[in-house]
Amino acid sequence: MSKYLVLQTDFGLQDGAVSSMYGVAYGVSDEITVSDLTHGITPFNIFEGSFRLSQTVKYWEPGTVFVSVVDPGVGSKRLSIVAKLKSGHYVVTPDNGTLTHLAANYGIEAVRVLDETTQRLPGSEESSTFHGRDIYAYNGARLASGQVTFEELGTALDPNAIVQLPLNLPVVEDGAIEGNVDITDVNFGSLWSNISLEAFKELQVQLGDLIHVEVLHKGEQRYSGYLPYVHTFDDVKPGEPLVYIDSVYTVAFGVHTGSFAQQYNVGAGEDWSVKISKVN
Incomplete structure (x- = not known):
């Protein structure tokens, strides 16, 4: 031990x-x-x-x-x-x-x-x-x-x-990926999804591309917007939302010096999902 x-x-x-x-x-x-x-x-x-x-x-x-x-x-x-x-x-x-x-x-x-x-x-x-x-x-x-x-x-x-909870694993279909919002970055309000970097790459995205993001609660849309995929928070202006890769190498959604969860009144857990697609 x-x-x-x-x-x-x-x-x-x-x-x-x-x-x-x-x-x-x-x-x-x-x-x-x-x-x-x-x-x-x-x-x-x-x-x-x-x-x-x-x-x-x-x-x-x-x-x-x-x-x-x-x-x-x-x-x-x-x-x-x-x-x-x-x-x-x-x-x-x-x-x-x-x-x-x-x-x-x-x-x-x-x-x-x-x-x-x-x-x-x-x-x-x-x-x-x-x-x-x-x-x-x-x-x-x-x-x-x-x-x-x-x-x-x-x-x-x-x-x-053993008892297991539903993970709602990501599904890639028709140029879009739908997955779960697993967690909120508790101190900063970003949403961390279970969509891996590898799955995200299937959309053939590049830094700077716009991503259509829909956040749903029990299948009901709570947020829809077009967000830039960027390397870090400082690539957008304060208060602006963004898509980035978090520290566990999954797709995440944040706000520069703000809280995505609070700003858009969304959350995380078994009942929260997200759908993303590249804007052509």
Whole structure:
């Protein structure tokens, strides 16, 4: 194991929840390093948590253990699982769709189901609403520290049986591409789609070309416009919209020193799609 434990939650930093997870992890072992992916996932937004994991995992060395807790079903019959990715990384999380993007982009080699009644922080048996501390951080630290192996963590589950959310993969048809708006660049309001750079190139676009962009919510058009495809934000004037390639190498839509999401009242997630075509 790498001895790295990386935490992601929708808890925010306004109270002691995240610090409690740190304390539990270091209580298991003071030889691991605990770090944060983010604790700013939109509350209950499993799809967003799934994306952020996929965005980040590959920049950590194989053997790193991720704990992701976006868990609106905490205390219910949903499973608590540990997944081993084909990349060699591990994820401890509820089985609620959090692994969706990882399954698509990395592949899942194996899954173990945790026993929530026995594989938990000693003394926490009466609590049912803080599994992030009592089950996920605790078992994540045990795995990262080498106190247990992956194979010792619970019973095997077929990776194909885990819960997955719809990804709405891109479709190229009649000179246009329709895909999903996966995420909002949270600090700056850009929309990041799941349309890869490779798929975008099928439109034979060049920097400076105009792109017709339609953003839809549940199939209903919420935005339509003609935007320039540019290299960087400074290639347009402040306040103007643009099409660019984001840091995960997908097609994105932004506004120079502004927020595309706010300016045009659009969003991201399973219900948001985008259709693009080159203007001839």
